[in-house]
Amino acid sequence: MSEQPSVPDIKEPATSAAGDSIPVVPLKHPVRLALAIVLILVALSAAWDVAVNERYRWDIVVSYLFAPQILAGAGLTLLLTVVSMTVGIALGTLLAIMRLSDNPILSTISRGYIWFFRGTPLLVQLIFWYNIAALYPVIAFGLPFEGPSVVLGSANVLISPLGAALLGLSLNEAAYMAEIIRGGIGSVDKGQYDAARALGMSGGKLMNRVILPQAMRVVLPPTGNQVISMLKGTSLVSVLAISDLLYSAQIIYANNYQTIPLLIVASLWYLLMTTVLSFFQNKLERRYGRGFDSAPRRIRKPKTRTA
Amino acid sequence: MTTAMVEARGVRKNFGVIEILKGIDLRVEKGSVTCLIGPSGSGKTTFLRCINHLEKVDAGRLYVDEHLVGYAERNGKLYEMKERQTARSRLNAGMVFQRFNLFPHMTVLENIIEAPVHVLGRPRREVVVEAQALLDRVGLGNRGHSYPQELSGGQQQRIAIARALAMKPKLMLFDEPTSALDPELVGEVLDVMKSLAEAGMTMVVVTHELGFARQVADQVVFMDGGVVVESGPPEEVLDNPRQERTKAFLSKVL
Numbered sequence: 001m002s003e004q005p006s007v008p009d010i011k012e013p014a015t016s017a018a019g020d021s022i023p024v025v026p027l028k029h030p031v032r033l034a035l036a037i038v039l040i041l042v043a044l045s046a047a048w049d050v051a052v053n054e055r056y057r058w059d060i061v062v063s064y065l066f067a068p069q070i071l072a073g074a075g076l077t078l079l080l081t082v083v084s085m086t087v088g089i090a091l092g093t094l095l096a097i098m099r100l101s102d103n104p105i106l107s108t109i110s111r112g113y114i115w116f117f118r119g120t121p122l123l124v125q126l127i128f129w130y131n132i133a134a135l136y137p138v139i140a141f142g143l144p145f146e147g148p149s150v151v152l153g154s155a156n157v158l159i160s161p162l163g164a165a166l167l168g169l170s171l172n173e174a175a176y177m178a179e180i181i182r183g184g185i186g187s188v189d190k191g192q193y194d195a196a197r198a199l200g201m202s203g204g205k206l207m208n209r210v211i212l213p214q215a216m217r218v219v220l221p222p223t224g225n226q227v228i229s230m231l232k233g234t235s236l237v238s239v240l241a242i243s244d245l246l247y248s249a250q251i252i253y254a255n256n257y258q259t260i261p262l263l264i265v266a267s268l269w270y271l272l273m274t275t276v277l278s279f280f281q282n283k284l285e286r287r288y289g290r291g292f293d294s295a296p297r298r299i300r301k302p303k304t305r306t307a
Numbered sequence: 308m309t310t311a312m313v314e315a316r317g318v319r320k321n322f323g324v325i326e327i328l329k330g331i332d333l334r335v336e337k338g339s340v341t342c343l344i345g346p347s348g349s350g351k352t353t354f355l356r357c358i359n360h361l362e363k364v365d366a367g368r369l370y371v372d373e374h375l376v377g378y379a380e381r382n383g384k385l386y387e388m389k390e391r392q393t394a395r396s397r398l399n400a401g402m403v404f405q406r407f408n409l410f411p412h413m414t415v416l417e418n419i420i421e422a423p424v425h426v427l428g429r430p431r432r433e434v435v436v437e438a439q440a441l442l443d444r445v446g447l448g449n450r451g452h453s454y455p456q457e458l459s460g461g462q463q464q465r466i467a468i469a470r471a472l473a474m475k476p477k478l479m480l481f482d483e484p485t486s487a488l489d490p491e492l493v494g495e496v497l498d499v500m501k502s503l504a505e506a507g508m509t510m511v512v513v514t515h516e517l518g519f520a521r522q523v524a525d526q527v528v529f530m531d532g533g534v535v536v537e538s539g540p541p542e543e544v545l546d547n548p549r550q551e552r553t554k555a556f557l558s559k560v561l
Contacts, residue, residue: 194361195408198401199422199474202394209425213412291411291454 060261064252065268073248074269080234080244081273084169085227091170092177097207099182110178117175123236125172129164130240165237173230180222184215216288224281228274245269310373312337312478312509313358317367320353327353329533330367335478335526340510342520342541345530346556351513354530355480358511359400360393371399372477398426401471405483407463409455409470415442416451419470427474434473441469445499461492465499472503479503481512517560521545529553 050056064070098110117125133155142149152158159167188211196210238247249266253259313335320328328350335341343351356362357369360377369376377393378385388396410418419438423429442448445465455463464484471479481500485493497519504510504523514520520527520541527544529537529552537550548554 189406189408191404191406191408192410194356194402194404195410197361197394198359198397199470200394200398200426201422202390205425209421210410214410217412288412291413291456 055260056264057258057261060258061264061268064262064265067252067265069243069248069252070245070265070269073243073245073266074273076243077231077234077245077269078273080165080169080237080242081227081231083166084173084234085230087166087170088173088177088226088230089181089223091174093181093212095174095178096181096185099178100185114175114178117172118179122168122172122233123239126165126168126236126240129159129168130161132159132164161237161240161242165234165240165242169230169234169237173226176226177223180226181215181219183222184217184219185211187218188214213288217285217292220281220285220288224278224285227277227281231273231277232270310337311335311370312339312372313341313511314370315354315358315367316369318354318357318364318369319366320350320357320362321365327533328357331530331533331535333528333535333538335509335511337509338507339525340504340512340523341526341528342524343511343513343528343530344515344517344520344556345536349530350533351530352482355482355511355513358478359397359402359480361402363387371396374399394426398474399476400478400480401474401476402480403464403467403471403482403484405486407455407460407467407487409463409467411455414452414454415447415458415466418455418466419473422470423473438469438473441472442466444472444502445469446495459492460488461495464488464496468496468499468503478509478511481510481514483513483515485514485516515560517545517557529556531556 051058095110095113098106099114101107101110136155138151139153139155139158140149140151192210192214193206196206201210234244235246237244238250241247243251245266249262253262311334313333315331315333318328318331319326331350331354333341333354343355345351353362357364358371358376363377374396375385376396377388379388379392380386409415410421413421416435416438419441420431420434423434423437424431439448439451442451445468447462447465447469450458450462450466455466458466468479468484484500485496488496493516497516500510500512500519501523512519512524524541526538527541528535529544529548529550531552537544537548537553543549544553545557548557
């Protein structure tokens, strides 16, 4: 510890020597305080109004909050999000590495993929995959240009509405994740490649052990955004008649006409899920921020400072 | 004839149309210390990176421990090595960089054991013991669990030296190891390098520290414009240079 260089501590006031203390009077912020009080009053009155306004029908909200149909919808929404994000991140990483490749064919293919899937609406892509059987009634594995092939089955059977939804969401997400991950990889200092190579690393090991863990720090915050917008974006799949959270709520209020209470039910579940996901995002960010940010320390302002 | 650790014959290197190295001939004997000096842009760093094949040699031959660097010679042709083979061949040389290039997401100890464990596949427990000994050797025995960012530049560079030594290289390459340091931190890094030289390590050092070169080097090589202008023992090159360009350079930096 003795070798720790003394950081020039400019915040320390120049006090006379020998440990005497000087009382510090903190600066007052009257305008800030007044504004805070006003905002608290506004927030409280709004909350009060929401609580007592009978037309919100909180009794209906509560009765449907744990309805089996809603729970199943929330589960499906979560499933769609987790699977699409996982596939999207894996494929996106591959696309990002291809995009950064020295080989012009690989990087052009990656660029083309990103161009296409970011440039067309997700809704169109979802409907396209849903109707893929119209273009390709039979799905088969085989050699190109009419070569021999193995028939896997009818497209209508293989690509169910859920399959179409997962395909559409994953492939679309991969394009966005590719750009995010490319940015993360680009943010890693070139000296890190030199150092890793000089230690005998190459290829996958260099990427996995040195570059990607550092890219994570830059990749995580926008990825958190993507997860949250994916969670809510999955509501688009209701066009494929998949009973996700929103679609389940819609089915119920189509019958009982309690539109607002059921939308509140759905929103509460969306809020809960995004909150939980944000919590994990925070943990991950802290995990991958190690060694970059100084450890988060809470410094209490002391009333007096000793020199 | 003794065998050289590094032998360069007519090494050339271009970046696009600019010729950085215009035919370098150089021998580094085993167990000797060679200091490369010269103005910036003279090709010192590029040559050092060629020794480790971080840069490809465009023409000429470069041997490290009698093995051609980065190429395999068969039937009078040079075949470029695969990345994995090149990576293997780099294990002969340890390299220390101007900007340290420690892995910021790993602790000091993890930095040092990373390559022995994950490249050489050695047992972690054994490597940790060696790493601790290396940390003690560079005077940072109690810093194993710090992150690089928490250390001063001089400390980081000493860790970088320990990290390179953990691979038990036959040769150590230093690329301006003290240029990014505050003046008062230069000494601690040079001390570690001196003790390394005394222990008989073969070293090639690109440096602006002429005092270090005079004290430690067996051979000083003055480069300018992509060629070796003059080389020899420090008392010849630094104190009685024969070439005008060497004299002009030394008069500016001394």
